[in-house]
Amino acid sequence: MSLDVFSLKGKIALVTGGGTGIGLGISKAFIQAGAIVIITGRRETMLKEAATELGEHCKYFVNDVTNRKGIPDFISHIETQIGAIDILVNNAGIHHKAWAQDTTDEDFERVLQTNLISVFSLTRECAKYMLNRKSGSIIMIGSMAGLFGVDRVVAYGVSKTAITGLVNALVTEYSKSNVRVNAIAPGWIESNMFLNAINKDEKRKKQITNRIAMDHFGKVEDIGNAAVFLGSDAAKYITGVILPVDGGATVNF
Ligand code: NDP
Numbered sequence: 001m002s003l004d005v006f007s008l009k010g011k012i013a014l015v016t017g018g019g020t021g022i023g024l025g026i027s028k029a030f031i032q033a034g035a036i037v038i039i040t041g042r043r044e045t046m047l048k049e050a051a052t053e054l055g056e057h058c059k060y061f062v063n064d065v066t067n068r069k070g071i072p073d074f075i076s077h078i079e080t081q082i083g084a085i086d087i088l089v090n091n092a093g094i095h096h097k098a099w100a101q102d103t104t105d106e107d108f109e110r111v112l113q114t115n116l117i118s119v120f121s122l123t124r125e126c127a128k129y130m131l132n133r134k135s136g137s138i139i140m141i142g143s144m145a146g147l148f149g150v151d152r153v154v155a156y157g158v159s160k161t162a163i164t165g166l167v168n169a170l171v172t173e174y175s176k177s178n179v180r181v182n183a184i185a186p187g188w189i190e191s192n193m194f195l196n197a198i199n200k201d202e203k204r205k206k207q208i209t210n211r212i213a214m215d216h217f218g219k220v221e222d223i224g225n226a227a228v229f230l231g232s233d234a235a236k237y238i239t240g241v242i243l244p245v246d247g248g249a250t251v252n253f
Pocket of ligand 1: 020042046093114188
């Protein structure tokens with residue numbers, strides 16, 4: 001068997017939030033696998049640094065995913081100026097840590113705008129092109145908080161749980177056009193978002209480490225490697241999957 005099916009050579013990937021943490025890990029893995037990667041985010045300095053690190057196969061655009069009116073033009077610009085987007089990774093996300101009783105409607109809405117509503121808008125716009133071409137791989141980034149209840153992240157947990165619904169619904173409509181939709185549910189992965197949250201909360205840290213069967217946090221490259229597989233032709237019959245990459249945390253008692 002040739003291992004070429006695992007390669008991303010010649011493919012173009014759009015990774016939202018690709019300048020930091022898990023998004024950067026995914027972008028690095030994609031480039032190592034041969035792809036051209038477009039990374040986005042709100043902070044240009046961060047993106048510039050990441051693009052320098054990633055090298056000539058990376059391009060960046062400052063883009064806020066919650067600016068939903070701008071999405072059609074943004075995607076059309078990439079499609080016409082850079083090329084067909086083969087892989088979309090909806091990685092950009094925000095967190096809000098607060099008890100449900102202290103979470104305001106504005107907090108709740110803000111998290112859902114970024115983690116869910118914009119994900120749908122961007123996916124729909126990219127899918128317009130993918131469905132026409134009868135080819136594409138869409139990868140959502142979910143969370144453990146979308147698979148079981150976690151306290152003090154009500155808005156975040158709801159947004160990530162809804163990603164499962166989105167994957168399921170899109171699979172029923174996109175599959176006949178050979179557009180695959182999957183999600184990765186990262187466990188606890190060493191990124192700034194995670195380390196900032198965890199280092200202020202020893203109790204939560206202990207709760208998490210007790211839960212991870214493999215006994216250590218994940219690395220961003222662990223998510224990157226899984227994303228390469230889901231984006232590649234090796235996964236051509238895989239759609240509708242929520243893949244935990246979590247060191248066994250979901251099944252550990
Ligand atoms: P980071 O905070 O490092 O990454 C979040 C990225 O999203 C940043 O690059 C940020 O860039 C970008 N982003 C946020 N809001 C917007 C926006 N409105 N428009 C465009 N880009 C935006 O955290 P992680 O790498 O940890 O998180 C990445 C994804 O992984 C998230 O979806 C998160 O929920 C998920 N995840 C992380 C886990 C972990 O353990 N680390 C576990 C489970 C899931 P900028 O601020 O410049 O816009």
